[in-house]
Amino acid sequence: MIPDLDALLHRHGLSAAIPPGPGSWAAFLGQLAGQLRSGGLAVTAPQGQTTSLILGPAGQIVSMCPSSARLLGASALGTLLDTHLGNGLEGLRLRGLLTRVRGGETLRTALGLRGEGGEVAAWTGTLSRLSGAAGDHLLLSGELSGTAGADLLAPQAFYEELLCALPAPVAILDAQQRYVFCNPAAISSPEIRRWIIGRTDAEYVAYREFGPELARAREHHYLQARQIRDTIFWEESFGTPVHTVQLRSLTPVFGEDGELALCIGHGMDITELRRTQDALHQLNNELEDRVQSRTAQLRTVTRQLRHDASHDALTGLPNRTLFSERLDTALARSRGPGAEEYAVLFLDTDRFKGVNDTLGHPAGDALLRELSARLLAVLRPGDTLARLGGDEFAVLLTPLDSPGDATDTARRIQEALRPPMRLHGLDIALSVSIGVVLAHPEHGSSADILRDADIAMYRAKHSGGAGHQVFTPQMREHTIRMARLENELKHGLGRGELRVVYQPIMALDEGRVAGFEALLRWQHPEHGLLEPGAFLDVAEECGMMLDIDRWVLREACTQLRRWQQESPHTPPLSLNVNFSARHFAAPGVYEQVRGVLADTGFAPERLNLEITEGALLARPEAIGQTLEKLRALGVRLHLDDFGTGYSSLSYLHSYPLDTLKIDRSFVRGMLTSASSAELVRTIIAMAKNMKMRVVAEGIEEVRHLDALRELGCDYGQGYLFARPLSVSEARQFAREH
Template identity: 40%
Template sequence: MNYQQLDPDKKDILIIDDKPDNLRVLSSLLARKGYNVRKALNWQMALTACQTVLPDLILLDIMMPEVDGYEVCRRFKSWDVTADIPVIFISALDDIFDKIKAFRLGGVDYITKPFEFEEVVVRVQNQLELRAARLEILKLNTELEQRVKYRTLELENTLEKLQGEIASRQQLQDKLLDIVLHDSLTGLPNRVLFIRQLGNALDLAKQDISYQFAVLYLDCDRFKVVNDSLGHIVGDELLIAIAHRLQLCLNSGDTLARLGGDEFGILIENLRDISSAIQVAELMLQQLSIPFKLSRYEVFMNASIGINWGNKDYEKAEYLLRDADTAMYRAKAQGKARYKLFDPAMYQEAIQLLEIENDLRRAVEREEFIIYYQPIISLHTGRISGFEALVRWLHPVRGLIAPTEFIPVAEETGLINAIDIWVLQSACHQLRIWQNHPATPKNLTISVNLSARLFTQPNLIAQIDKIIYETQVNPLNLELEITESVIMENTNVVKTIIEEIKNRKIKLVMDDFGTGYSSLSYIHSFPLHSLKIDKSFITQMQFHQDTMGLVPAIISIAESMGMTVIAEGVETKEQLAKLRSLNCDFAQGYLFSQPLEEQSVVNFIADAHQW
C-alpha cells in the first residue's frame, strides 16, 4: 500500500461519526483552521480512509451502530500501521466509566458533547504537537543508532555530538511530558496527572495508617451560561481566575487539577479528620461567591462540590474520584452552591439509575410500554367527556413501573421524545377505534402529555401531522397537555410550534397549573384551551374550608381568560360537590375511576355512568 500525505503542509484529520451533521460541522470548522479533514460514517469507511491515506489524528464518536467507537479504537490500536495514530474521543457520554474505558483502549483524550470548538481545536493542536514530538524522538533515536554503528572510529567526535543530541531529546521528552500531564489553559495538572497523584496517595495510605487524605470534585454551576452569553474568551479568562482562587484555598502540599471543562479535582493530604476537608470546601464556596472582576465584565459564579474521604480500602484511584463525582452530582441535585459528603448508598443509587437508563433504552426499541386511560368527567353533564393517556413501563423482569420512576430518566437522556411520540400515536389510534363503537360519545376527547423537550424539536409539527393523517383522528378531539416550563421558554421556536398546533384546531391544556412558575404574564400570550388544577390543590381544599385554598383563584383566572378548568385527583364526593359549587368544568380521579386498560374502556363507556 502506498501511504501518501494529501498536502505536506497540512495535517490530515479523520473524523469518524455516524451523524452527518456532526461530521459536517466539525469538518468545516477544522478545515478553516488549516487542516486536511476527511470524514467516515462507520468502521468500514474509516478503514478504507486509513488504507488510502494515513491520518495524523483521529476524532472518534463512541455511540455508533454495528461497530461503536470503543471497538473502532481497539481495532486501530491492534493494527501496526495505525497503532501510533492518536485518537481523541468525542462523545455525549460523560460518565467516569465511559472516559476510563476510552483511555484504557488507547484514546489520548476525551471531549464531552456538547463541546466547545475552541477546546476541540486546542486539544487537536496539542495531540498533533505530541505526535510530532514523538516522531522527532524516533527520528533522533534512529540517527543515534546509525551514528554509533558507522562512526565507531570517530568515537570522540561522535560522543560530543551524541551528548548534545541526548540533551535535545531530553528537552523534547520533557516538553512532551509537560503537554501530556498539564492543562494548556490554566497550567494546572490535568486528569491523567491527578489520577497518578491520587494513586500515590492511596498507596501511601495503605502503607501508613496515620496518613489521611481526601479528594474533592468541584463543578461550576453557572459556567455554561457565562460561556454561552459572553463568549469563550471571557470563559477562558474566568476559568483561569477560578483556578487562581481555588489555589489560594490550598496548602502547598495539596493538588489542584483541571479535570476538563469547568470541573476541578482537589487532593488534600495529611488531614486529621474529615472536618478539615469540609473547611476547605466551605472556603472554596465562599471564595467563588465573591464576584469575579474580569477585564470587561463582572461575573458571578458558584459551584457544587463532592467530598470523598481517602479510604485505603479502595482498589483504584479512579474509584475515589468517581465517588467524589457522585457526591458532587448529589450536591448539584439538592440545589447547587453547596458541598456533599460521599455515602456508599449514593454509588448504589447511581448504579441503579444507570441500570434503569440502560433498560429504558432497550424498552424504547422494544416498545415495552402500555397506556392506561383515565376518564375525564364533565361536571356540567355528569358524563364522560374524554380520557387522559397515561404511559406505564411493562419491564420484562420488574413488571409494571410507574412513570415517576422512569420519566425523569427519560427526560434527562432525551428518550422522552420517542416515548411521547409513541404514546401520541397509540392514543390517537385507540381513540379512532373507540369512536367506531355505538356507545361512544360523539365528541369524546383524548388527552396526551407532551414533554417540554419535544418543543425543541423542529419536526414536532410534522410528526403530529403524520399521526393525524395515519390515524384519521379528528384534531378537534385531541388535547395536548404541556407544563409551564414549555411556555416559560418563550422562544420563537416554541411560539411557532404552539401557533401551528392552534391552526390545526388541536387543544392545548396547561398541566399541573400553579405548581411551577405560574407566570400569568406568559399564560395570556399563548392559545391555551384549559388549565388543569394539580391534585395537591384539590387535597388542600378540605383543610381550607373557608377559602378552599387556591382552587377558586385558579378557576377565576381560567374564566377570565376564556379557558375551561380540569381538576385532577378528585377522590371524594365532598371534593366533587365543592368543585361543582365553584363552577369547575371537568374532573378526573379515583372517585370516577382508576386508569383503565384499553380493553376496559369500551365497557366503562357503555355503562353510561353519571355523577
C-alpha cells in the same frame, strides 16, 4: 696536484713525477699503469682521448688532466664529482662504486660527465684506489668519447625522466642529507633544481627565505626516519605565494652493510583536501550546532507536549490523567508507613449549560477560568485542583488532618463562589454541586475514588445543587440500581414492555367523559407494573424521554382513533399527552407531531399537549416559536401543574395556552386550607377572564367535586371518577359515560 703523491707511489715501489703540464699526462698515466701492473694492480689505459681524475676521500676533485679541465672547467677543482654527473641518480650509483673501490676493488664502469656548458660526455674507464700519507684517494682513468650515447645514459635517463614526469614532488637525499635529485613537481625552476644538487635543506630554506623552523623540522624528520628505519609522514604548510599544504613522506634506503644509503622524499599537495576537510569540519560543526539547537527545541517541545498531555489547555490546571496519577500516589501513601489521609472533592457547575446557550461558549470559557482562579484561592499550596472536562473539576486534599477538613473546604468553595462573576457587563451567579470522598480501605484505585465522588456529586445536584454530599456505600448501591434500571428500560422499550393507561377527564357540569389523559406505565418483567416516578428520572438522564414521548403520542392517538372508528356515533373524545421540557426544546418537535397526526389520522383539534412551567423557563424564545406552530396546526396547549413552579402571569400572556391544570395538591387542600381554597378560586377566575378553560386534578371526594362545580371549573379528573384504566377498561368507561 695530489699532496705526497711521491710518497704514495713510493709506498707501492713506484716512482714518478707528476708532469707539470697537460701534454705529458698520457705518458705519465701509461708509465703509472705499467708500474701499477707490476705492483699487482691492473689498470688499463683507455683508448681515445685520455682523461683522468683524482678524487679525495670525500669524493671531491683534487686533480684532473687537461681534457677533464677543458670539459669540467677549472672551477671544478674542490667540488664533488657528484655535481658534474649527467644526472642526479648517477651520483648514487657512483657512490656505491667508490665504496667498493675504497674496499680494494678495481672496477671498470661508464659515467656521463656534464661539462661546464651543460653538455654531457661519455666517459669509460677504470676506478682504482691510491693510498698515501694523505689518506686514500681514488683514481678515475679512462677515455672521453664525446657526447654520451643512448646506450650509456639510457637507464639513468629513463629513471630520471620517469621521476621528473611524476606530478607529485620527489627528491632524493644522500646519507649526509644532501640533495642528489629533485623533480620539477618539487621545484619548478630548472636553475634552482640544478643549484640544489649537493646542498642541504638548511641551505635551500635559507636560499628561499623560508622560516628556519622549516629546516629544523625537515632535519628532525630525516633523523627520525633514519632512526626508526621506516617511512614517516608529516604535513608542511607554505604561505607564499598562496597558502598550500603538502603531505610529506621520507623513506630511508639502507645498503648491504646496513648503513644509510639515501632517503627518498615524496610530497602530495593536499591543499584542496584540507580545504574540503576544513569545510566538512565546519559543516559538521554547523550540523552539530543545528542538532544541538534542534535537540534543545525538541526537548522544549517534548516538555511542552508532556505538559499539554497532563494539563488542561483552557485553565492550565492538571487534567484527569495527571490528577489520577497524583491520586494513585496519595492512595499508596495512605497505606504505607506514616500513612497520610486524603480526600477528593468532585465539583460540577450548576446550570452551566444555560450560560453557554445564552452567552456563547467564549463567555463560558471565561467563566471557567474565573471559576478556576477562585477555587485555587481557597485551596492550600499542596492541594491539587484539576479540570476533568467540561464544567467538572476535582480537588485532591492531602495530607488531611481530619475528615472535617474536607467538608470545611467544600463550604469555603461555596462561599468563594457566592459573589457574582462580572462578564460583558453582566453579573452572573455560579454555584457548584460537590461530592466528597474520604479515604477508605475499599478503594483500590483512583478510578474507584472518582467514581464514588461522581456519585456523591450527583446526589448533591439532585438535592437542589449549590451544596455538598459525603459519599456513603448506600449511594453506590442506589447508583448501581439506577444503572441496571436504565439498561432494563432501554431493553424494555425495544421489547414492547411500556404501556399506556388512560385516566378519564370529566366535564364537571354534564358529568360525562370529555376525554382521556394518556399516562405511561412500565410492565417490568420482575417488578410488575411500574408508575412513571419509578423510572422517568432515569429516562431523563439517559436521554430516552424523547423516544418515550413520541411512542406514547403515537400509541395513544392510534388507540383513540380506533375507538372513534368503532363507535362513530359517540361524541369525539379529546386526548391529553404529556411532553417533557426536553422534548419541547428539541429541534423538529413540530414536524414529529404533525407526522404522527398524519400517520394515525387523529384530529389535531382533539389533541391536547401538556407542558409544565419548568419547560417554559428552559429556552423561552425557541419554545414560544414551537408552541405557536403547534397551535397553528390545531393542537391545543395545556399548562400542567399550574401554581407549583415559577408561576408568573406573564407566561399566560406570552404563550398561546388554552387550558390551565390546577395541581392536585391545591385541590386536596382546598377543603382544609383557606389559602389553598382561595388559590383555586383565583386560578379559576383568572382563567375565565382570559377565556381559558380549567382542569382540576386529584378529585377524590364528592366535596371536591361540589366545590369545583360551584367555582365554575370546567373539567376534572381523579380517583372519584376512575383510576388510570387499561385500553379495554377505558373503552368500556367511555361507552358507559
